[in-house]
Every structure is written in C-alpha cells, then in structure tokens.
Amino acid sequence: MKHGRDDGYFELDPGPLIRPFAVTRGRAGRDLHDLDIITLVVAVRPEADVAGLDREYGDILRMCSRQPLSVAEISAKMGLLLAAVKVLVSDLISSGHLIYRSPPPPTSGRPDIKLLQAVLDGVRKL
Amino acid sequence: MVFENSDQSAGSPGLAGVRAVKLLIAGGFGVGKTTLVTAVSEIKPLRTEERLSAIGAGVDDLTGVERKTTTTVALDFGRITINSEVVLYLFGTPGQDRFWFMWKELSVGAIGAVVLVDTRRLGDSFGSIDFFESRQIPFIVAVNCFDGAEVYDEEEVRQALDLDDNVPVQMCDARDRTSSKHVLVRLLEHVMALATAGAAAGRW
Numbered sequence: 001m002k003h004g005r006d007d008g009y010f011e012l013d014p015g016p017l018i019r020p021f022a023v024t025r026g027r028a029g030r031d032l033h034d035l036d037i038i039t040l041v042v043a044v045r046p047e048a049d050v051a052g053l054d055r056e057y058g059d060i061l062r063m064c065s066r067q068p069l070s071v072a073e074i075s076a077k078m079g080l081l082l083a084a085v086k087v088l089v090s091d092l093i094s095s096g097h098l099i100y101r102s103p104p105p106p107t108s109g110r111p112d113i114k115l116l117q118a119v120l121d122g123v124r125k126l
Numbered sequence: 127m128v129f130e131n132s133d134q135s136a137g138s139p140g141l142a143g144v145r146a147v148k149l150l151i152a153g154g155f156g157v158g159k160t161t162l163v164t165a166v167s168e169i170k171p172l173r174t175e176e177r178l179s180a181i182g183a184g185v186d187d188l189t190g191v192e193r194k195t196t197t198t199v200a201l202d203f204g205r206i207t208i209n210s211e212v213v214l215y216l217f218g219t220p221g222q223d224r225f226w227f228m229w230k231e232l233s234v235g236a237i238g239a240v241v242l243v244d245t246r247r248l249g250d251s252f253g254s255i256d257f258f259e260s261r262q263i264p265f266i267v268a269v270n271c272f273d274g275a276e277v278y279d280e281e282e283v284r285q286a287l288d289l290d291d292n293v294p295v296q297m298c299d300a301r302d303r304t305s306s307k308h309v310l311v312r313l314l315e316h317v318m319a320l321a322t323a324g325a326a327a328g329r330w
Binding site for chain 1: 176177198203213214215232235237310322
C-alpha cells in the first residue's frame with residue numbers, strides 16, 4: 001500500500017466519484033503536445049510498467065497496446081472528458097510510454113491528394 | 127501453444143505512415159447525423175464529451191472559471207479503417223448552433239463535411255452551411271428523406287438553402303448503409319475535385 005498516509009487512511013480506488021479532473025490532479029488544459037481529437041497513440045512497450053502506474057494510465061496503455069487509438073476513442077472508452085484524456089495521454093507521451101501522431105497542421109495548405117484518393121477508394125469499397 | 131502474431135506483439139505496433147483523417151456530419155438536432163454515422167461505421171458509434179465554460183467559450187485556459195456555468199457537449203463518432211495506414215473518423219457535430227465553438231475545434235484539419243438536412247426544417251441547417259462556407263471547408267448537402275416527408279427535388283433544396291452552384295446536393299436515407307456510403311463518396315469526390323482544381327491552378 002504505497003499510498004498510505006500519516007493518519008492511517010489508505011487511499012482506496014476512488015472510482016468515478018472524483019472524475020473528471022481529479023484524475024489529472026486538476027491540471028485541466030495541461031496538454032503539452034497539442035493533441036488533436038484524432039491524434040493517434042500507441043503503447044511503446046505493451047504491458048510493460050503498467051503495474052506501477054495509476055489506474056487510468058494503465059487503462060490507457062492497455063487499450064493502446066495492440067492497435068493505435070485516437071484520443072477520441074480513449075475518451076469514449078474511459079468515459080472521461082476529452083480535455084482530461086488529453087492531459088493523461090500527454091503525461092504518458094512525456095514519460096515515454098506512448099508514441100503519438102497528430103494530423104498535420106492545416107496551415108500547410110496543400111491538400112494531400114494521394115491521401116484523399118486513398119480515403120475515397122476505401123469508402124467506395126465499403 | 128502457438129501465439130498468433132507473437133512476432134508483432136514483441137514490439138510496438140508503431141505509427142510510421144499511419145494517418146487519421148476526419149469528416150464532419152453536421153445538421154440540426156434530430157436530423158439523423160448519428161444514424162448516418164451508425165450506417166457506415168465499422169464500430170458501434172462511440173460518444174465522447176467535452177465540458178466547456180459557457181462564458182469563456184473558445185478559451186483554452188479553464189483556470190478561474192469555477193463560478194461560471196459549464197456545459198457538456200457530446201460528440202458521437204464512428205470509425206472506418208481505410209487500409210493499414212489510414213483511419214477515417216466521422217464526427218457528428220453538436221446539433222445546436224450555440225455549440226459553434228466546439229465545431230471550431232472539430233473543423234481544424236477536417237477534410238470535408240456533410241450538412242444533413244430535413245426538408246421540413248431547412249432553417250436548421252443554415253448555421254452549418256454558413257460555418258463551412260466561411261471556413262472554406264468543402265461540404266455537400268445531403269437531404270435525409272424521412273418517411274412521410276415531402277419530397278423536394280435538388281433544385282428546390284438548392285434554392286431554399288441559397289447554395290452555390292458547385293455545392294453538390296444528394297438525396298439519401300441515413301438509415302441505409304449503401305445510401306449513406308454514397309453520401310460519403312459524393313463528398314470525397316467533391317473534395318478531390320476541389321483539391322485537384324486547386325493544384326492545377328497552382329495554388330500550392
């Protein structure tokens with residue numbers, strides 16, 4: 001019980017009562033990597049280190065261990081606000097647990113015609 | 127025991143070359159946005175939420191706004207895996223115009239949008255059309271032909287919405303997968319046409 005405190009109180013799993021921003025320790029908006037709703041993330045070393053992390057961090061790493069997921073999907077699966085998930089994901093990127101790929105900034109201007117064609121081809125095949 | 131894909135699970139799946147793109151499905155409340163997303167998505171649509179300050183709308187820093195009222199905006203979205211490198215997300219935008227600030231974030235980087243309209247409530251779509259026109263986001267209008275709704279032809283809808291001639295109008299049934307797929311194909315063809323015309327004109 002590493003969360004023991006002087007008064008003998010041991011922190012139990014707080015569950016959803018403290019959500020949404022207690023999981024980020026109040027750091028709403030502290031998204032250091034300018035994450036987009038469709039930024040994709042994937043775990044660097046699946047299953048590694050999960051045991052030593054807070055529950056939400058472990059949850060994110062587990063769900064991103066097999067396939068890249070977007071910030072939006074993580075938010076939906078965890079039932080947490082987007083802003084809170086961005087902070088948690090940002091922490092895991094900073095700590096080297098996750099790698100990420102954000103969409104290119106729209107200011108680059110030039111539409112990626114090859115990408116558009118791939119999307120069109122894919123949707124036609126549905 | 128044989129482990130499937132054990133060679134892959136030994137390392138990170140990686141993100142090299144993987145791209146995510148998004149399309150927006152806009153329109154008035156109850157027009158069938160989530161229905162359309164459901165029809166084409168490979169997953170049951172997911173819901174994500176964002177809490178925003180009603181007063182400090184659009185302001186990222188939430189410190190010091192404790193006394194201001196907040197509002198929670200729900201976004202339903204679906205996913206279509208195009209191929210091993212491209213994932214397409216479809217976001218249904220919040221129905222009410224007062225959530226325009228959420229659209230602002232959503233629209234960044236969006237490759238295009240569908241404005242879904244109900245001919246009985248055409249006025250509900252003016253806000254989205256103005257939004258995409260002003261931000262120069264390619265869009266098409268899809269008319270969701272509800273059972274029992276009066277059927278208008280494309281020209282009548284175009285005139286009623288005061289659309290530019292180059293904005294495609296497509297009739298659809300948002301409950302039907304093939305029909306909804308055709309809406310997306312029409313949009314993507316429109317996006318492609320604009321992109322190639324822009325490239326030919328040397329805008330890049």
